[in-house]
Amino acid sequence: MTEGALSARVTDAPGDPIFGIVELFRADPRPHKINLAAGVYMDEAGVTPILPSVRTAEERLLATATTKQYAPIGGDAAYLAAAKSLLFRTVGGAWGEIESGVADRVQMLHTPGGTGAVRLAVDLVSRLRPGAEVWVGEPTWPNHTQIIDAARITARRHDWITDDARSLNATALFDAIAAAKGGDAMILHGACHNPTGIDPTAEQWREIAEQMAHRGILPILDFAYQGFGDGLIEDAASLRAFLATGCELLVASSSSKNFALYNERVGSLAIVGSDAAAAATIATHARMAVRTMWSNPPAHGGAIVSTILGDAALRTQWESEVSAMRTRIQQSRATFVTALAAVGAGDFSHLLNHRGMFSLLGLADDQLKRLREEHAVYLVSRGRINMAGLSSAKVPIVATAVAAVL
Ligand SMILES: Cc1ncc(COP(=O)(O)O)c(C=O)c1O
The missing domain is CATH 3.90.1150.10 (Aspartate Aminotransferase, domain 1)
Known part of the structure; x- marks a missing residue:
């Protein structure tokens, strides 16, 4: 050698x-x-x-698709609108109704799975907040720390569950929030924590969101299992708690689990800015980061999701499959x-x-x-x-x- x-x-x-x-x-x-x-x-x-809804959507796509042309860097508009509606749906509202005051301050990007979204979120921290550290609860999905390392950022591991791994140790979590410096980021699991299954209650989420907003810590909400906990809308209680504070927020979501589209690599990063202009500016950096990583997303999975969510009957069918x-x-x-x-x-x-x-x-x-x-x-x-x-x-x-x- x-x-x-x-x-x-x-x-x-x-x-x-x-x-x-x-x-x-x-x-x-x-x-x-x-x-x-x-x-x-x-x-x-x-x-x-x-899933049967996925098979139907694929049959339709096969019959109607005309091109394999590149998608835009941030992904296809129909998929982005569908993913946004799913994440930010108003409680009790019709499909397409989005939490008030949110629609304008969100920018969506289609990523290769939830992993791509988390990677992009952490990359944005490294680009836009030099010197920031990323806090991550121990234990967590092991890829979190691998991704933080890959972005050459310091990962700060903190306790957040009881020693017997049975329940939340809220004191440890709030201590970590208090110890982080303003400008740091913290990864939290939106619902159905992997590997522990331990989720804060809606009330605890409100407290967590308020403390983080107060301390100026950027939440990165990793939302890979929407619908696997209590329901598609119920599971987004964490997200709504952060939205209510008006803080900036990054949400990494995945269609791998709830659409069973594991190998299609479909997910999204939602950039919630303090206002529309802030979100749009952050999104320009996100698109630049994407251009250097995967250039533009794999389109097929996104087309399946937007076909399902864009058709009332198929969407209802899919919701019962998730259920x-x-x-x-x-x-x-x-x-x-x-x-x-x-x-x-x-x-x-x-x-x-x-x-x-x-x-x-x-x-x-x-x-x-x-x-x-x-x-x-x-x-x-x-x-x-x-x-x-x-x-x-x-x-x-x-x-x-x-x-x-x-
Ligand atoms: C917590 C968490 N985040 C993100 C992901 C990424 O999922 P994918 O990239 O397969 O969509 C997973 C998958 O196991 C996960 O458990």
């Missing part, structure tokens, strides 16, 4: 913590293996299906808690207070290794379980396995 070679003096990068476990699962030849590690919705048969996914996740949680108690694993009723697909069972690495090796059950670190990976047949098997390693 020559001195100047790209590979000179480097060792392997650490693997991605979640995809790494999923790779181990794939390589396991045992037919009875159970994947509770992947962050995707699965149905009772363990399949991540194409069915949410109900299945909630039922899996409930049957799992009952099964854990039945096999003597203990009282896990706190899992019923959690929202979305994930919770932490609080398992150590050696227990997770035993679950994999002795029981072919795959979880992520600290025992992050994906409730959607359970089925009525798998629940007793997993509960028994967990009891055996506890």
